[in-house]
């Protein structure tokens with residue numbers, strides 16, 4: 530589904546991603562864990578086409594997408610739920626969802642069904658359907674960001690730190706939704722600092738440190754890896 534090879538992302542002289550190679554196969558949930566500033570968001574944004582690749586290549590569904598415009602990647606089935614949620618604050622919940630379905634706006638019945646499906650996934654969103662997104666709580670905005678990404682019916686969902694800044698109970702809800710998406714067969718690339726939950730839901734995982742992959746394995750292997758335990762799980 531996704532294959533990236535020696536990918537580099539740079540901001541002027543700062544190299545945020547330094548030759549990362551990784552693969553996400555259809556139906557897998559793959560997690561990237563890493564500390565602040567490790568380059569996780571830069572990597573995801575580059576996969577979505579929001580940052581240019583300074584080197585290397587990105588293949589999505591067997592097509593070279595390294596220089597493809599973001600909306601064309603949406604056409605190939607990629608959707609991203611960005612860090613910091615990135616909902617449109619002055620639009621209502623429903624309007625945000627409709628914007629997520631922009632590429633398929635002609636399919637009115639399909640879009641309505643998708644809205645209903647997202648309201649079932651996150652009943653809070655139904656209750657707040659007409660509320661401006663900027664006035665939602667952090668957790669509700671995160672739910673909306675995920676639902677908005679799902680409105681395009683992606684084959685590959687990119688999730689950037691969905692648990693960031695949320696209370697433990699809300700984090701539980703978000704991971705429950707990720708598990709359900711996984712069971713439905715969706716392919717997911719999840720970037721997280723909440724290493725324990727993220728590795729628990731992952732088929733495979735990578736550790737990103739200052740722009741380089743330093744470890745990889747199954748979610749269970751990395752959960753039990755002494756270096757991961759010491760650096761990311763707060764226990765030895």
Ligand code: ATP
Nearest residue numbers: 540543544545563564565566567568569570571572
């Ligand atoms: P966090 O979890 O804190 O969001 P991250 O792993 O997602 O971190 P990135 O946001 O990708 O890391 O940042 C990687 C490096 O690139 C950091 O050193 C950051 O300061 C730098 N960086 C990110 N965006 C920009 C930008 N627009 N201009 C300059 N430097 C940037």
